[in-house]
Amino acid sequence: MNELDLLGQADARGRRYTETNAHRRVFPSADAIAALAAFDEPLPEHGLSAEDTLALLDDVGSPATTASNGPRYFGFVIGASLPAAAAAERLMLAWDQCASTFGNSPVSATLERITARWVLDALDLPRDSAVGFGTSATACTLTALVAARRTLLARQGWDFDRLGLHGAPEIKVVVSDLVHITVRKALRVLGFGQQQIVHAPVDAQGRVDASRLPPLDEHTILCLQAGEVNTGAFDPFEQIIPVARKAGAWVHVDGAFGLWARASSLAHLTRGIEHADSWTTDAHKWLNTPYDCAMTICRDAQALSEAMNSDAVYSGASADAQKNLTLEFSRRPRGIPVWAALRSLGRKGIAGLVERHCSQARRVGEGLAQAGFEVLNRITLNQVLFRCPTDAQTLAVCAAVQESGEAWFGGTVWQGRPAMRISVSSWRTTDSDIDALLDLIVRVSHPVRASV
Template sequence: MDELKLLADADARGLRYIEGNATRRVFPSNEAIAALAAFDEPLPSSGLPAEDTLALLDRIGSPATTASNGPRYFGFVIGAALPAAAAVERLMLAWDQCASTFDNSPVSATLERVAGRWVLDALDLPRESAVGFGTSATACTLGALATARRALLARQGWDFDRQGLAGAPEIKVVVSELVHITVKKALRILGFGLDRIVYASVDADGGVDVSRLPPLDDRTVLCLQAGEVNTGGFDPFAQAIARAREAGAWVHVDGAFGLWARTSSLAPLTAGIEQADSWTTDAHKWLNTPYDCAMVICRDARALAEAMNSDAVYMSAGADAQKNLTLEFSRRARGVPVWAALRTLGRSGIAQMVERHHAQAQRIGEELSRLGFEVLNRVVLNQVLFRCSTDAGTQALRSAVQASGETWFGGTIWQGRPALRISVSSWRTRDEDVQALVQLLARLRDAKQAD
């Protein structure tokens, strides 16, 4: 096998795939999905040629992809990969580094340290914070909440590392009624118990109602969110965090995509958020890095490093080593694409992307309202939540959209009824794509009503 020839073939196939982004079906056809049966073969008794394996993957796999890296994908706040970040990923594959410590990979440790500093600068969060680059908001939330519980127990004189939870003072968790499922998953895995979670009531816009906030004390973790997954709404951070700090509670903010509003003219939506104790956010959402890349940020750098520490006699490192800030011991350098994206965009480029997507989302909301759709949220960020006049019409429109192959977005349940959710977060999405989306929705709805 000629390694360089094989890699060149992979590069060529990848380039052809990228070239087809603008015209590819956004969701694969039934024929492409049926063709996936070709992968269902027995394990070969003898190895097959690598070039044949690559060709099979491209021939069968490429047509069955969801074109989330294209301009007309509006589902799940998935940003397309910026060219600089995607190019860096390709070089990183050639490096094949285990980015746990400086000793494992000096370049990875250096770039991730710089990327962490730039993230704090861009998001205007406390500069003394630690930044760990993990796989997802779920994994990073696990790290943040584990750190929060450990720190609160330490304040009660309890050594969590040695004594565990048996007999420990109970740590209470307060979350929004609209808390994201990844936070609930993290709490469940950490053993907080879903039945013991305390829910805070929300207002009409989906933000926590501070006037009805449950009691807080120095054994409480309060979870707030920047960018509710359906409406894009924000909790009232200044008021809620002030209450929490007065009580001695720990505040964690789930900012998977909404935290990036802080880099733009939309920053007032996040006023007071810098007073929290920990934050999570995704780079693969609004920063448009390749999957999978997220961040846990902790004001008390030592608390995160001690909670996540994985030093061993054969591999010890400083508190800022990524293996001591994240769940992973063996890991890839997820912070390097973040470094590339931030260096290429710069402060102004991040702001322009966020503000452009906000303007596009507002335009979608205004156009859908004009066309008679019911827009259910104030479009404060990049999310548009809407429905048709009947539940059956809403569900029929969703099916028609996804079958068309011209765009893709998903459905949800809002206030007990089906709704549709559009997310604008791809750097590739142009105003023409927004207009095409609105026209498609009107055409499909009218066609269904005419049936």
């Protein structure tokens, strides 16, 4: 089979998969998971046909996928791929560009530069900020924190590039008591130990309590959140960021999904966030691009480009080349699906997507409260946190929903007790899907409450 015929088969199989998104089990069956054993074969001595390889991948792999690209996956903030973004991704794969510099790929560099401008416009962040398109909030947080530490040390006369960290002035980090694990991971990778990390107390909704903010100074990186992972709550940026800036601290905001509220009528939740020094956000969450794509946004473009610079004698580039703004030297042009998503949605479409999901989340919360569940958060965003009267019932209801295959969401722990968390973030999710979700939860809860 020639290359074009094979690609045609792949397109046809992908099309069939997409067509069944709304009808497949949201989490694969036990039989589909067991069938994955078919992949466990020895490395072939002689290569097998590409057609057979594709068939195995689809016939065995597709049934064992989680339908996170469908309308009834509520487990995490995982947006289904918008048609324009998914189509752009397919063409981008055909191009197979190494999008490090303009010299490697003029179209990639041009589109990612334009996309960076659009992102800053949509999020109303300082227009001369640098935007690096990376793999995830983890990787993008890492780059932001590298720039932060390097800048704070430079302000104290320490040449990090020449001297490294040995003997350097100590930099401490202040984080929320409910800081996301990806920020913790980035700090660990950068060598910050518990001794250099100070935790800020939070209120009942998981927001940093401005009245109990730990001391800040010019040796401090302060990490705030736009969208706490369980409640969706926003730290009080208007109260905290001016204090941090007066102290000389660097302020970083983890806005993996919540930062997109700024592009909607919910922008008031982010008031003051524009005065931070750096931000991270994901496109593969609320902007509904394919995995994986995230962004580092840095007010001081030079600080990010110098911290991430990877120019070489054989490969120099402009300061805003993506290889000088991200961890990767060799990289795919992740900004292209973002460009397609933004272009197809427009300013009003982005706002509409965010606002619809927040409205649907409120409907879920109201329905759960009416059905006798305890809704634990003030639903201001797209997150619904709830539990049953007893912990055993909470665990059983969560398991029953997951086993049903009709929808999927996960469990969590809130204030020391089990809870359940629903995230609404897929463009495919309709109000009918919300009604079906509520019906499912109520239906599975009846036998649970009777027996547990």
